[in-house]
Amino acid sequence: MAKSRKEKHRCGICKSLLNGISSKGSKTQKKVSRPFSGLCVKCYERIFKLAKRYYANELREEEIELKYLPYIKSLKRVSEVF
Numbered sequence: 217m218a219k220s221r222k223e224k225h226r227c228g229i230c231k232s233l234l235n236g237i238s239s240k241g242s243k244t245q246k247k248v249s250r251p252f253s254g255l256c257v258k259c260y261e262r263i264f265k266l267a268k269r270y271y272a273n274e275l276r277e278e279e280i281e282l283k284y285l286p287y288i289k290s291l292k293r294v295s296e297v298f
């Protein structure tokens with residue numbers, strides 16, 4: 217078997233390995249309420265902090281790092297989390 221399994225998930229931003237995502241079924245299925253399951257907690261929290269400020273008009277778009285911007289923009293659709 218030469219195929220390498222791609223079971224390890226990496227953060228979409230900082231590329232660090234994501235822990236805690238078990239692809240195997242857990243007994244108590246937790247529903248992930250996080251909008252970005254492909255991000256690590258660090259980046260996720262960072263995005264949320266930035267997004268809060270952004271949507272509170274404390275932060276301008278050009279002040280946000282480009283790597284975060286698409287995620288922050290997509291948060292608009294899930295703005296009920298704020």
Ligand SMILES: [Zn+2]
Pocket residue numbers: 227228229230231232255256257258259260
């Ligand atoms: Zn990350």
